[in-house]
Each structure stands twice: as structure tokens, then as C-alpha cells.
Amino acid sequence: MEFYEKQLGYVNVDGKKLRRGFTTGSAAAAAVKGACSLLKNMEEEHPIELELLSKRVLYILPKGYSLSDDNKTATCSVLKYAGDDPDVTNDLEIIAKVSLASHKDIFISGGVGVGTITKKGLQIPPGRPAINPKPLELITKEAEKLFPNGGIDIEISVPNGIEISKKTFNPRLGIEGGISILGTTGIVEPMSEEALKSSLRAELVMKKRDSLGYTFGNMGEKFIISMGADKENICICSNFIGYMLREGAALGIKDILIGGHIGKIVKLAGGIFNTHSHVADAKNEIIASNLALMGAPLKLIKLVMDSLTAEEALSYIRDYGYESLFDILANIAAQKAKRHTYDEVNVEIIIFDLKGNPIGTSRQAEKLLERLG
Template sequence: MARNKDRHTWREGYTTGSCAAGAAKTACLLLQGDSLPEHVEIPLPNKARLTMPIHSGKLRNSEATACILKDGGDDADITDGLEIRALVRRLSSQGDVHIRGGQGVGTVTKKGLAQAVGESAINPVPRAMIRDAVREVFPQDELEITIEVPEGETAALHTLNPRLGIVGGISILGTSGIVRPMSEEAFKTSILPELDQALAYGHKTIVLTPGHYGFRVATERFKIPTEAVIQMSNFVGFLLEEAAYRGIEGVILLGHIGKLIKVAGGIFHTHNRVADARTEVLLAHAALAGMKTDTLKYLAEFPTTEGATIELLNLGQQTLLHQLAHLASKRAQAFTFDRLKVGTIMTLLNGQPIGWDTTAEEIMKDQGWTWSVDP
């Protein structure tokens, strides 16, 4: 995204759901006998209308295909520029609209998502948009509509779909039909299906981790079920609030000390452009623990929290790291007004736990997960 632009002038785009609806309507127009137009107009869920350029289309015997290129506007993501195709067949003069996914559209294999297991990953709003769009051409006919994304399987590897158990392609998504440039909000919202999935699998206790390294430590070292581990990125406070709202009872914060030490300092958005007080938090608590000024100055010279933490371990100061983990838990629990029981496990980059509190240990053992903190 062009971040040097005024956010009020960022260009809007359209969702994969809008593309699918527009392509389906275009294919219907070809079946009706119209020539291929340059643009197609579809209704949106809020009753407004959206016009999109058509990339291609053709009529072949009793079926028609049309394609629209996904345009994310100034909020482009991995789906930007993908071909979204619709293949439409008219089955009879009266009946339902049957929608399914074809090549490059994922299939749901885990419960807890918007579509049932075994269904194509075309969410309810896009399905309704497709129906509404094609009904403007064929109000009563029975239609078979197949949505395809030729490069979808490759693109999906760079999305959350593999984690969510959506295999074989991308999801056809969108609630408004319009992509508005709010990357952070969009990303935060995209994490929420993982919380819903955890609940669907019966997990009232979950693990929140900043990213892939923490996910690997949780699932490989501690043997925590994958559906109970959510990658929260920098959005600690947002995920804590959403977990409490959904009735989650227990949370373990698990991740690199460079991220989670910020929570010990009361920071709940951990991107370094929002707050980067890692060294300050570490030194403040090292000073409170009675460490000498010369040692504090020495620790302050380390360019990374990792390096300073390893030096603390060499100095026999692991108790300080346990105290920081305990403080992170207290701050996180207070952030949700004690609606969650929170424990914390801090690690090095190699996944070795180096600071944890008794709450984390209790939660792990209560859940029957493997408590593995030895080197």
C-alpha cells in the first residue's frame, strides 16, 4: 500500500466476493445472448451498487465463463490481481441457484467456520451476492455456478487458510463487497475465525502467540492442539478482549521475550512503531531486583532483548525473568477486568522457555498439555 498517501485519498477496491458475483452476472449476460460488456454492475449488501471492469468472457454451447481481476485498491493483499472466474450453466427455466467452488477455491475441512465441513469456502455474504447478481439476469431459472481461481491454490499458502483447515485454494470473502484501506483493522478481523474455531473444537483455554515461532513451540514442544493456538501478531489487547467476549476462560501468552516483555510494561499493541520499551522495562525491573548500576549499563548496551536476556541467564538472574512473566500475566488479566485467567511463558528465539509463571504451569497441566521447560 502506498503509505505516503493521505489515508483519506486511498483508493477503494472490491472483494473476492464482489468479483465472483460480477463474473457470474457477466456469464449470465452471455448466456442470455448479450455481447461481452466492458463493465458489469452488481448490487451490494447495503443496497448500493458496484461497477467493475470485466477481464474476459466467452460463450460455449450451453455454458458461459467470465473473469474479473481482483482489485484490492490501496489495501492490496495476496489476492490482488488474481483471476476470479465464474462458469455458469442454465439447467432449467425454474429453480434454485447452485453455487460451488472449483479450481483454486478452498474446501473446508475443520468445523467452526462460516461453511460446514466439506463445503467450498465461499462465505455466506458472497453466496448471497452471487445469487442477487445473477437473479438480475435470470429471475427464476435454475443455474449452476462454479467459482474458480486458477492461481488460488498457490496464493492460499500465504494466507491463514492452511491454519484454518481450508485446503486447495483461497476463500471467497467479503461482508460489504468493498475493500476499504484499513489494513490493520482488516488483519485483526481476519484472526477472529481462529478464535471461533478454537471454541468449536471445545477449547475454553487457548494459547495466544505473536507468530509462527511461538506457534511451533506451542504445538511441537508443549503438544498443544493446533486449533487451540492463535497467532495474534501485535494485537495482544484486541485478542484478549475478543477471547473474553467469546467466553474463553483461560489464556496462555507464549512467545519471544522481546514481544511479551512489552505486556509486562502494560503495552497491548506490540509493534515497535507503537511502543518499543523493551530495554526500559527490562532495566527497570533489573534495577528493582537490586542489580548494580554498572551491570544495568552493561545490559543497556545490548542491541536486542535476546542478547540481554542471555546475559541475565549467565548472571543467574532467571528469577527476574519469571517475575516479568508473572507481571505480564497480571497486566493481561487486569486488562480484561479479570474475565480471563492468564499465564505467560517467555522464550528465546530458539524456543527455549526462559521465564514463566505458576499460572501458566497450572493451566498447562490442567489441560493435559506437556509441560516442557527444561533445556
């Protein structure tokens, strides 16, 4: 759509111009703002001006508005725009219904087509709608602008969300009844695998030094920085940790500290060096086999094998008092990562949980961390 192309622009991927898009989180927040504006001012906003958490401003077209006869409930809908990213949620209608309430809060719920979290281990506790923290923050921010004293109920719904969710990983993650409202930055960046690898290597070349920190994404970067590392000594590798290990070896890097969530690091312990779930996912099997070698009870091993996420498995391991497993996994992952570089690079590992707590380290990880400060 030309309206969005002019705002969001393009990225060059393998010689092709691909359009950026915006996330389901941005669509939901824009719909909330549209409904709040109508309820507060009795006027439709067109287009909807949305300030993202990054302070970037988007203008999003509403699909439609409605206001109840008693002027106490307003709805606004927005069509998700994915640009040229292959996203099953593209063009999906996302609706926000905002109603005046007697309480003093801003209460946000999920309606039809928005999934519900049924298992622990995700960023959202069981029983809550699958609206991730950053979109929830953006929705709340927009609602507070017009209703600073609260007093409203907000319901996000996606009419075709149940059907579309069957084409996502939600059912495997224990998210039932619809899609998730996602998006950290609010913008969708279409990118091919080779283009992403090229950009990752470019950063690696720029930051080349004897010792570096590797992370899988922004969460890992923040974690290592919080432990004392300098941001300039950290490279983000996405899922291509094996590629980046060998590129680091080719550039002559001597020591690499990998900091990551257990869900990623445990794959390295199993010799999986592209950590995307579409490539391989044997987290439960790797954790369970190492627990078995420790003599863990069969009941715990079965709980791990039935876990939908590594974070859920982690909670059972803690309950049974087998936290020493995390250091074991860190050391195994470090050994296999070193072997992946043909023993040219010394690799150390720090594992953290979703709350950002360090839970496992390889033998020399803390010493290497000091050198990254």
C-alpha cells in the same frame, strides 16, 4: 487503476492516500452477473453493475466473456483489485461459468483454484467450496435477478488460485486446493496498524462511560446486542484488545465486558493481548493445558492439539463432556485482562461459538451485561 480509484476513493493512513479495493467476493459476484447476463440476453455487459449487500453500487470491468456454440454456457472473468492493500490476491483472475440446467435450483460450486473445506470449525461445512456466506449471498442474489426460477449451474474458478493459496493461511485451516472467496462488505479498506488504533481510540473516547462492552468485530457486536446490550455501549477493538484495555483504564472506565468467539478469548486466557494470528497463536496449547488440569483423557488432549481451529477443538470438548472448561477459560481470561490494566478495571468475559451461542461466562459477566442494556 483510475477507473476504480474514482469509484472507491481513498483513505488517509499516516498522512498517505491509500486506494480502496474490492474483495474476491465482489469479483466473483460481478463475474457471475456478467456470465448470467450473457447467457440470458446474449449481450456482454461492460462495465458490470454490481449492487453490494449494503446497496452500494460498484462498476467492475470484465476481463473477458465467452459463449458456447449451443448458447447454453457462458463465462465471464474479472481481475481482483485490492487498491493499496497488501493482498496476495490482487490482480488475480476470477472466472464464473454459468450453464443452463434441467433442475430448478441455482447450484454454486468451486472449480479449479477455489479451495475446499476439509475440516470442521469454519463458517462452511467440510466438503463445500471455500466461498464464505456473504459472497455466496451476493452471488445468489445476482443470479436470481436474471434467473428467478433457477435452472442454472454456477462454477467459480481461479486459474492461479492453487499457487496463491500457499501464501495464505488456508493450508493451516484445512482449506485445500485454492483460495477462499471472501468479503463481508465487498470493499477492501487499506489501513495501517497505528491508524486503526487511532480510529478505535476515537470511538472509545466518544463512548466513554463507567461500563462498556468490548468486542473483536461485527460478529461479537451482534452477539452482545442479541443478549441485551445497547449498541451505544459497545466498542469494537479488532485484534488490539490489550491496547484498548489500557486506553480504557487511562480514560477512567471502571467495568469492561469482553464478548468474543472462543478462538479470540482463549488467547486472553494465555496472556496474549494482540490476538492477530501473525503475532501469536497458542490456542490449542492453552485449551489442552487447562483440560489436562481438569484431568481430561489424553485422547481428548491429543484431538485438541491436532485441531486446526478453536471451533473444531470445541466440538471435541463437547463430545467428551468437558463444557465446564469454557467457564474456566472465561474466568482466567477475565483475571488476566484485569491484570493487564494493572487492576484498574474490572473485566468480565462472555465466550460464544460460531453460531452465536454463549458457551462460557466469568463470574459477574451476566450482571455487567445487564448494565450495558
